[in-house]
Structures are given as structure tokens and as C-alpha cells.
Amino acid sequence: MNHIFKKKENYLFSISFVFWKSAIEKIISITLRAKIDSLMPNYAANIMSIFSSGNLMKKIKLHWQILIAIVIGIFFGLQFTDYVPYVSWLGDLFLRALNMIIIPLVLSSLISGVANIGGERLGRVGMKTMLFVVITTMLAVLTGLFLVNIIQPGVGADLGLMEKVDHLASSPTSFGETLMRIVPTNVVDAISKGDLLAIIFFAVFFGALITKLDTKYQSFLSDLFNSIFEIMMKMTLIIIQFAPIGIFGIISKVVGKQAANPQILVAIGGRLGLLVITVLLGFVIHSLITLPLLLKFVARVSPLKHYQNMSTALLTAFTTASSGATLPIALEAVEHKNGVSNKIASFVLSLGTTVNMNGTALFECVGAIFIAQAYGIQLSFGQQVIAVIISLLSAVGAPGIPMAGLVVMTIVLKAMGLPIEGIGLILAVERILDMFRTAINVLGDTSTAVIVAKSEGEILKI
Numbered sequence: 001m002n003h004i005f006k007k008k009e010n011y012l013f014s015i016s017f018v019f020w021k022s023a024i025e026k027i028i029s030i031t032l033r034a035k036i037d038s039l040m041p042n043y044a045a046n047i048m049s050i051f052s053s054g055n056l057m058k059k060i061k062l063h064w065q066i067l068i069a070i071v072i073g074i075f076f077g078l079q080f081t082d083y084v085p086y087v088s089w090l091g092d093l094f095l096r097a098l099n100m101i102i103i104p105l106v107l108s109s110l111i112s113g114v115a116n117i118g119g120e121r122l123g124r125v126g127m128k129t130m131l132f133v134v135i136t137t138m139l140a141v142l143t144g145l146f147l148v149n150i151i152q153p154g155v156g157a158d159l160g161l162m163e164k165v166d167h168l169a170s171s172p173t174s175f176g177e178t179l180m181r182i183v184p185t186n187v188v189d190a191i192s193k194g195d196l197l198a199i200i201f202f203a204v205f206f207g208a209l210i211t212k213l214d215t216k217y218q219s220f221l222s223d224l225f226n227s228i229f230e231i232m233m234k235m236t237l238i239i240i241q242f243a244p245i246g247i248f249g250i251i252s253k254v255v256g257k258q259a260a261n262p263q264i265l266v267a268i269g270g271r272l273g274l275l276v277i278t279v280l281l282g283f284v285i286h287s288l289i290t291l292p293l294l295l296k297f298v299a300r301v302s303p304l305k306h307y308q309n310m311s312t313a314l315l316t317a318f319t320t321a322s323s324g325a326t327l328p329i330a331l332e333a334v335e336h337k338n339g340v341s342n343k344i345a346s347f348v349l350s351l352g353t354t355v356n357m358n359g360t361a362l363f364e365c366v367g368a369i370f371i372a373q374a375y376g377i378q379l380s381f382g383q384q385v386i387a388v389i390i391s392l393l394s395a396v397g398a399p400g401i402p403m404a405g406l407v408v409m410t411i412v413l414k415a416m417g418l419p420i421e422g423i424g425l426i427l428a429v430e431r432i433l434d435m436f437r438t439a440i441n442v443l444g445d446t447s448t449a450v451i452v453a454k455s456e457g458e459i460l461k462i
Contacts, residue, residue: 062243063431069244070251070428077255084256087249094246095420097239098410101232103191106394106411107203108229113354114207115222128455129348132448133356134392139290140444141388144282144362145369149384151281153274154373156267182389196415197386200393236407243406250424268374268425275370276429282362283440291447299454305462309337310446317442321435323353326442334446339461340453348452352445359437359444360408365391368412371422383416390415406430 060068077084184190184198191199210221258268292303307314313330320326327349335345368387372379379387394411406423413420453460 062240063434065244066247066427067431069248073248073251074255076248077252078259078262081256081259084252088253088256089249091246091249091251091253091421091424094239094242094249095423097242097246098407098420099414101235101239102196102411102414103194103199104228105232105236105407106196106199107191108225108232110200110203110393111207111210112222112225112229114204115210115218115225125344125347125452125456126351128452129351129448130355132451133352136291136294136444136448137356137358137361137392138388140282140286140358140362140440141365141391143285143290144279144366145384145388147278147282147285148366148369148373151274151278152373153271153278154370156271194414196390196411200390204393240406247424247427250421251427254421254424271374272426272429275366275426276433278370279363279366279433280436282366283359283436286358286362287440287443291443294451295447299451301450301454301460301462306338306447306450307443309333309462310443313442313446314439318435318439321431321438323438323441323445326438327353330442330446334449337461338446338450338453339459340449341458344453344456344458345449348449349445352448356445356448357441359440361391362440363433363437364394364408364412367409367426368416368418371413371425372416372418374425375419375422377418379416386416387412 076087181195182197182201184195184202187198187202190202207225210218210225213221295301295303295306310330310333313326313333316329317323317326331345331349334340334349335342365387368391369379369384390412394408394415406427409423409426410420413422450460450462
């Protein structure tokens, strides 16, 4: 009987979701039809058929829908500049929805995550795994921070985009003030103000203490926050389904502001290319210098043999852009080719798929500072420390979030007090970078498994 009710609930939920998405798409059609018809009467019907072709869009993967939305947004911003206000509200609404889920998503994901990996699982192997996860991810973020400050890919993309951000002025300017800010004086006040640094500290502390409770209370609280996290995941999934519509509004607004001066758009495009180079250079340094040095001098194994054994897993990660989909292949390679025991390989790789996000953390840090540079905002040392900490911690929950790069970048920008509409600047290159950073994530996972296995005295084949 409960199964029948569950099916009915899911069916009604699906109908409700489809109704609201169709309603918004219909609003777009009504809004644009008259405008397009007046300017391009011979092509209006064909153009609008693309917008109204729901079956076609359902067959296209979400990242391709977003890329299409970016192209249409650029075209609309250039050709229908006067009508941008009619669609820009879609981007504003989408960003408000993302803002709405940030705090409960961070709280629930971190509390449930720490509680689930705590207790018995955080024994000697677990503590070693978490230690090397933090070390490798921190090294990746610091690499990205160094490169983005040296190359400064966002400087020069600020033409017409510079704006004053009042919230940023109140941010701590020294490292000591940044450390003090981590511990909130009032948790409720920190939540109401959106102080993510303090919220993250409280969530990690709260989750860790859940593992110290009696079994009865521990199970209750773990189930509670797991349930809240599942709700937030469903909410996030629904909001992300509207990403193409929201991105269309964001891009139209950004391009529309600069339509009178195409040179500005060319400059922004060139800076996006420099952003890609900066991120890829960070990935190269992390994968060819940082991780090999750790494998050679900490684990005392051959980095070259390890990389050769991981080639299939890395290629799978690159093509699928999914750490989860790569897990079985990576597990087989680490266990049978490298000789890591099943106990350590399964634990480290399963945990690593959830928390070890070297590539993602590097990208989020570089992307956030790029956006600050593009808006002409000077970040102090303390503010860049916040970027490092938030990139490190927010990447922990990234794998469980649909369109992880988009949502996690929103969290980082929110924590730094930067305009989250800046996301529109980097979405055009997000997909290709997602493929590279997933490969780096998997490489970090497998390297951590090898290091932990050697620290436990295992004899490996590499």
C-alpha cells in the first residue's frame, strides 16, 4: 500500500514540475513572439518552434541545453538589445533560487557527510585518508591561487562590468581576522547573514559530534540530516533543470549591456580563453608535479607506472565527466594493477569519490578570483584565504550535486561576497573544464589510495 502511495506521490510531483516548467517556457514564448515577429516576420515561426519544441529539448543533455542557451542569449543580447529587460528577469529569478538553497544545502550536506564518515569508519585508515585528501586538495587550490594571481585572466574583462560590492568592504583584511571569523558568535545570526565560513565550521563541528553520541541519538540525527540532504538534492535538481532558461536571461543581460561596443565582448572572450589556459596549467602542475612528488617521496612508488595503470580510468573520467561512473574501473585498476588491498582500495576510492575533489577545488578558486578580477574587485590576502578555505570545503559535497560546478561556484561566490551573476561569464567554458577536472579528481583519488596503502605497510606492484 505504501508503495502505491509512493508511486502516486512521484507521479503527482512529476506532473507539478512539468506544469511549472511548461508555464515558464510559455511565458517566454508569449514575451518573445511579438518582438521577434515585428523584427523578423519571415523567420518568427521557425524561431519560436525551437523554443516550444519540448520533445526536442528533452532529448538534449542538460549541458548542451546550457550551451545552446548561451548562444541564443548572445544572439538575443546583440540583436534585440532593447528587449533584454523582458527576459533578464529569468536570470535574476534563477539566481535567487540558487541563493535560496545555498545555506540549507551546505548545512545538510556537511553535517550528514561528516556524520556518515565518522565513528568507526574514521579509524586509522580513515584519518590517514582524510589527511591526504586535505593535503592534496589544499595543494591543488594553492596552485590555482598562485597562477590566477600571476596570470590575472580576469583583468581586462572588466570593461563595463566594474561595480562596487558593498558587502565585500566589510570582509576581514588580515589572516588573523579571517581565522577569528571562522568561529561564529551566534550561529543563527551567521545563517541569517549568509556567513558561509562560520556556517561551514559549525556544520563540520556539529557533524563530528554526532559520531560521539549514543547509538540511538546518533542514528536519529544521521537519518534526520540525511533526509534533509535528500530533500535539498531534489530541490537542487529541480532548480538546475531551469538552468538553460536562467542562463539565457543572464547572458542576454550581460551581452545586452555591451552590445553597443563589440570590442568589449571580444575582450571578454579573449579573457575566457586565458581562464581556460590558467585552469589547465594548474591541472598540469598538479598532475605532473605535485602528485608525482607525493607518490615518489611519500609512498616511494613509481609515478609513471601508477599513471600507466590508471590510463583507462583517467580516459573514462575525462569522457564521462563523472567520478561516480569511473569508480568501478578505478577500483579494478588500483586493486589488480597496483596491488592495493580491497579493504583500502574500496574504502579510499569510495570516500574519495565523495570528498577528494582536487580538480574541482582548483577550478572553483580560480573561477571565483577570475570573476572578482572581471568585476574590478581587489581581493585582500584575507579574502583570498577565504576563497581557499571555501573552495576546499565546498568541494567536499560537489559530487552529489547535479551540475556541481554551477552550484559550488555559487557557494564560493556567496561566501566571498562576490556577484553570483558573474557565473554567466564562465559557463561557456565550464563543460570542457569539467572533463579535465574530473580526470584530476580521479587521479587524486587513486594516488591517495596508493599513499594510504603504503603507509599501512602493503607491498604494491608499482
